[in-house]
Amino acid sequence: xxxxxxxxxxxxxxxxxxxxxxxxxxxxxxxxxxxxxxxxxxxxxxxxxxxxxxxxxxxxxxxxxxxxxxxxxxxxxxxxxxxxxxxxxxxxxxxxxxxxxxxxxxxxxxxxxxxxxxxxxxxxxxxxxxxxxxxxxxxxxx
Amino acid sequence: xxxxxxxxxxxxxxxxxxxxxxxxxxxxxxxxxxxxxxxxxxxxxxxxxxxxxxxxxxxxxxxxxxxxxxxxxxxxxxxxxxxxxxxxxxxxxxxxxxxxxxxxxxxxxxxxxxxxxxxxxxxxxxxxxxxxxxxxxxxxxxxxxxxxxxxxxxxxxxxxxxxxxxxxxxxxxxxxxxxxxxx
Numbered sequence: 001x002x003x004x005x006x007x008x009x010x011x012x013x014x015x016x017x018x019x020x021x022x023x024x025x026x027x028x029x030x031x032x033x034x035x036x037x038x039x040x041x042x043x044x045x046x047x048x049x050x051x052x053x054x055x056x057x058x059x060x061x062x063x064x065x066x067x068x069x070x071x072x073x074x075x076x077x078x079x080x081x082x083x084x085x086x087x088x089x090x091x092x093x094x095x096x097x098x099x100x101x102x103x104x105x106x107x108x109x110x111x112x113x114x115x116x117x118x119x120x121x122x123x124x125x126x127x128x129x130x131x132x133x134x135x136x137x138x139x140x141x142x
Numbered sequence: 143x144x145x146x147x148x149x150x151x152x153x154x155x156x157x158x159x160x161x162x163x164x165x166x167x168x169x170x171x172x173x174x175x176x177x178x179x180x181x182x183x184x185x186x187x188x189x190x191x192x193x194x195x196x197x198x199x200x201x202x203x204x205x206x207x208x209x210x211x212x213x214x215x216x217x218x219x220x221x222x223x224x225x226x227x228x229x230x231x232x233x234x235x236x237x238x239x240x241x242x243x244x245x246x247x248x249x250x251x252x253x254x255x256x257x258x259x260x261x262x263x264x265x266x267x268x269x270x271x272x273x274x275x276x277x278x279x280x281x282x283x284x285x286x287x288x289x290x291x292x293x294x295x296x297x298x299x300x301x302x303x304x305x306x307x308x309x310x311x312x313x314x315x316x317x318x319x320x321x322x323x324x325x
Contacts, residue, residue: 021168021170021174023168023170023173023255025255025256025259027259083245083248083249083252084252085249085252085253085256087253087256087260087268087271087272087275089268089271090256090260090265090268092256092259092260092268093256094252094253094255094256094259095252096173096248096251096252097173097174099248102173102174102242103242106175106176106192106195106240106242107237107242108237109191109192109193109195109233109236109237110190110191110192111184111186111190111191111192112174112175113190114170114171114174116143116164116165116166116170116171117164117165118162118163118164118165119149119152119153119163119165124162124164126186126190127190130188130189130190131188132188133185133186133187133188133193133223133224134185134186135183135184135185135186135220135224136143136171136175136183136184136185136186137143137181137182137183137201138143138145138166138171138172138175138177138180138181138182138183139143139144139145139146139155139180139181140144140145140146140151140180140285140289141144141146141148141150141151141152141154141155141292141298142146142148142151142288142289142291142292142298
């Protein structure tokens with residue numbers, strides 16, 4: 001019996017609403033429609049660049065992220081400093097969390113926030129328990 | 143936080159536990175915190191600062207025969223921190239204690255997720271191809287190598303585990319964090 005992404009259709013590699021943790025999985029290759037950018041990578045393409053919340057990343061060469069009538073998510077991932085991997089045979093792309101931000105946080109001993117479910121699917125964020133000491137124990141049955 | 147998706151296996155650890163037990167099937171934590179084996183323990187303070195980074199620590203002596211680690215000393219370190227804020231290392235030592243994921247290890251985590259996704263879709267060849275790629279990229283990362291064994295029908299406590307363990311020893315037991323003190 002398994003839990004997790006098995007039951008979740010679509011392109012987020014997600015544990016459910018609000019639990020994407022900046023991960024993405026594209027099942028049909030790297031080219032996506034521009035209006036799918038937000039649903040997949042969490043960013044929107046606007047005249048000022050790639051934007052999320054109050055932050056925009058300038059796209060100096062828009063043609064470089066366009067491909068086959070859509071947007072190349074791996075080119076966008078590069079602009080956002082997010083690692084990606086492509087399995088060509090199945091045309092599956094996985095995109096990770098922003099690299100420098102993650103490194104910078106760890107080097108500065110700032111705990112990266114995350115949201116994960118318990119076995120009943122209830123979401124818990126590290127930041128829900130701010131102002132308390134927290135002991136994180138990564139374990140497994142393997 | 144179970145870096146796992148075996149529900150019964152996770153429940154086996156939950157007897158009598160009253161705090162949240164979370165499930166991380168996609169290995170979010172191993173990416174964000176550069177965790178390469180379990181158990182890995184972190185202490186995070188009231189201001190979201192990592193007070194004690196990745197530490198190979200045990201709450202009981204269940205695996206003492208294999209690990210050679212005295213859990214009582216480790217539990218005491220946690221207790222002292224909770225009660226007084228005292229830590230066994232300086233912030234500078236904490237900052238330099240965890241080597242970040244290499245680009246290969248980052249890529250291994252991504253291929254692991256692709257493998258798991260394809261496995262759930264019933265694409266066994268695709269899963270196998272990406273598990274192999276992940277293993278090649280991060281040969282000494284237990285959250286890749288050992289975690290994939292049960293997902294591929296292997297036994298994480300069988301011959302493959304002992305072969306991995308020998309490989310790991312031969313490589314100098316690389317670990318992202320502070321290894322447990324062995325007796």
